Amino acid sequence: MxxxxxxxxxxxxxxxxxxxxxxxxxxxxxxxxxxxxxxxxxxxxxxxxxxxxxxxxxxxxxxxxxxxxxxxxxxxxxxxxxxxxxxxxxxxxxxxxxxxxxxxxxxxxxxxxxxxxxxxxxxxxxxxxxxxxxxxxxxxxxxxxxxxxxxxxxxxxxxxxxxxxxxxxxxxxxxxxxxxxxxxxxxxxxxxxxxxxxxxxxxxxxxxxxxxxxxxxxxxxxxxxxxxxxxxxxxxxxxxxxxxYNTPSQPNAKHQFSLSLISNSSFSPSLPKVDILYAARQFSGKLVLDAYSDGASGVVIAGTGNGGIPNGQEEIALALEKGLQIVVGTRSPFGPSTPSRVPTYAKSGFVHVVQARIMLQLAIASGYTMNDTIVLFEKGLRDAIGQPFVPAV
Missing domain, CATH: 3.40.50.1170 (L-asparaginase, N-terminal domain)
Incomplete structure (x- = not known):
C-alpha cells in the first residue's frame, strides 16, 4: 500500500x-x-x-x-x-x-x-x-x-x-x-x-x-x-x-452520527455491507435474500414511483425476520419515497438511494434496530404530513 x-x-x-x-x-x-x-x-x-x-x-x-x-x-x-x-x-x-x-x-x-x-x-x-x-x-x-x-x-x-x-x-x-x-x-x-x-x-x-x-x-x-x-x-x-444565496442552514433530514461510536463498532475500520437493488417489473425478492446470504447487513431498494416494490414481499418479510435492515427509496431522480401507514421497513423520504445506503451503513454501525432506522429516515416527513410512527414495544 x-x-x-x-x-x-x-x-x-x-x-x-x-x-x-x-x-x-x-x-x-x-x-x-x-x-x-x-x-x-x-x-x-x-x-x-x-x-x-x-x-x-x-x-x-x-x-x-x-x-x-x-x-x-x-x-x-x-x-x-x-x-x-x-x-x-x-x-x-x-x-x-x-x-x-x-x-x-x-x-x-x-x-x-x-x-x-x-x-x-x-x-x-x-x-x-x-x-x-x-x-x-x-x-x-x-x-x-x-x-x-x-x-x-x-x-x-x-x-x-x-x-x-x-x-x-x-x-x-x-x-x-x-x-x-x-x-x-x-x-x-x-x-x-x-x-x-x-x-x-x-x-x-x-x-x-x-x-x-x-x-x-x-x-x-x-x-x-x-x-x-x-x-x-x-x-x-x-x-x-x-x-x-442564503444564511447558513442544515437539512431537516440530516442526522449527525457519532464518529467515535462508529469507530468503536465491530465493523471498524470499515462500515457494514449494504447493497443497492434496483426495482422494476418482475423484481425478484430473492435478490434481497441473496444479499443477506452474501453478508449484507442492510439493503437499499430503488423503488418505483414514491417507493413501490412490484414483487417479492414474502422474501422481503423473511429477510427482515433474519435481521436484514431494509430502506426503500425511489429510482426517480427527484421526489420522495413516502412513508407507509404501518411500516415494516424504512422509506427514505427525499434522501436519494445512494445517500440512503450510507445513512443505513452508519445507522447499523451505531447499533440502530429496524424501528430506529424507520424513525431516522421517516420522522421529519411523518411529522409534516401528520402520520406519526410509534414502534410496538
Whole structure:
C-alpha cells in the first residue's frame, strides 16, 4: 500500500496521548497544534492567510491522457500529485495556505474502499475538530464517480462548523479545456471563506456551490455534472469568489452520527455491507435474500414511483425476520419515497438511494434496530404530513 507519511501518522492520530499534545522540553511546557501533530507541511505565500487542508485522493482532476488534447474518456495514463495541482495555479497561495495529505493507495481508492474513506474521515475530523486545531477548512479531490458518496459521509460525521469542500474534474488535465484548475481554486477559496462555516460539506463544481447532503452526479461526461436532488445550489462563484444565496442552514433530514461510536463498532475500520437493488417489473425478492446470504447487513431498494416494490414481499418479510435492515427509496431522480401507514421497513423520504445506503451503513454501525432506522429516515416527513410512527414495544 502506497501511503504518504502523513497518512501513516493519521491512522494513529485519533487517540493522541496527552504527552504528545503537551510535551515537556527543558522544564517548559509546549503545546503542539494539529498541524504539528499531524506533520502537515504548509505551502504558503503569507503565513497570515487561512489554512486549508487538501485531502488528496486523485480522480480525473489528477489524471492525464496520452491520446491528446481532445480525449476526455480514455485518460488515466498520466497523473499529477496534489502538490503539482497546486503548483499549476499561481493565484492559490495569494488566498490560502495549503497542506496536502495523500489518500491514494495501490490497493484501492476512496471510491472503492469504505475503510480507506473512513480512515480519511477520522483524519479530517481530528485535523479540523480537535481542540488544538489551527486549520480553517478542508477540500478533498475525488473521482467524480463517487464524489457524492464521500461528501455525504463526511457531512454526517464531521460537524464542528468548519467547511469541507469536494472538488474534482470532468476532463483530464491534458484536455484543451481542463476544468479541474478552476474547480480546485474555487474549492480552496470557499473552504477558507468565513461565510462558508456552519453549512456542512459543500461541492465546488462548474462555478456552483452545491450542498454535500443533496449532491449527486446528474451527467456522466458534461463539465456541469453535479446538482442537488432536493433544494438547490447554495450559491455561485462570481469572479472566482463565493456568493451565498442564503444564511447558513442544515437539512431537516440530516442526522449527525457519532464518529467515535462508529469507530468503536465491530465493523471498524470499515462500515457494514449494504447493497443497492434496483426495482422494476418482475423484481425478484430473492435478490434481497441473496444479499443477506452474501453478508449484507442492510439493503437499499430503488423503488418505483414514491417507493413501490412490484414483487417479492414474502422474501422481503423473511429477510427482515433474519435481521436484514431494509430502506426503500425511489429510482426517480427527484421526489420522495413516502412513508407507509404501518411500516415494516424504512422509506427514505427525499434522501436519494445512494445517500440512503450510507445513512443505513452508519445507522447499523451505531447499533440502530429496524424501528430506529424507520424513525431516522421517516420522522421529519411523518411529522409534516401528520402520520406519526410509534414502534410496538
Amino acid at each position: 502506497r501511503f504518504s507519511g502523513i497518512v501513516i501518522a493519521a491512522l494513529g492520530a485519533v487517540a493522541v496521548s496527552a504527552a504528545l499534545l503537551a510535551p515537556h522540553i527543558q522544564g517548559r511546557q509546549y503545546k503542539t497544534t494539529a498541524s504539528q501533530r499531524l506533520s502537515l507541511q504548509w505551502l504558503r505565500g503569507n503565513s497570515s492567510l487561512p489554512k486549508v487542508l487538501v485531502l488528496y485522493t486523485g480522480g480525473t482532476i489528477a489524471g492525464g491522457s496520452i491520446y491528446g488534447a481532445l480525449d476526455d474518456t480514455q485518460y488515466g495514463q498520466l497523473s499529477l500529485t496534489g502538490e503539482q495541482i497546486i503548483a499549476r495555479n499561481p493565484y492559490l497561495l495569494n488566498h490560502t495556505q495549503l497542506a496536502v495529505s495523500n489518500w491514494t493507495s495501490s490497493e484501492g481508492s476512496t471510491g472503492t474502499s469504505d475503510s480507506l474513506v473512513m480512515n480519511m474521515t477520522r483524519f479530517a475530523h481530528d485535523a479540523l475538530c480537535s481542540e488544538d486545531s489551527d486549520i480553517d477548512g478542508a477540500i478533498y479531490t475525488h473521482g467524480t464517480n463517487s464524489l457524492e458518496e464521500t461528501a455525504f459521509l463526511l457531512d454526517l460525521l464531521v460537524n464542528c462548523g468548519k467547511p469541507i469542500v469536494g472538488v474534482g474534474a470532468m476532463r483530464p488535465w491534458t484536455h484543451l479545456s481542463f476544468d479541474g484548475d478552476a474547480n480546485f481554486f474555487d474549492g480552496a477559496v470557499l473552504a477558507a471563506h468565513p461565510d462558508a462555516r456552519n453549512r456542512g460539506v459543500m461541492v465546488a463544481f462548474n462555478s456552483r456551490i452545491i450542498p454535500g447532503f443533496w449532491v449527486t452526479k446528474q451527467y456522466s461526461t458534461n463539465p456541469d455534472a453535479f446538482g442537488a436532488t432536493a433544494t438547490g445550489d447554495l450559491g455561485a462563484f462570481i469572479n472566482n469568489k463565493p456568493y451565498f
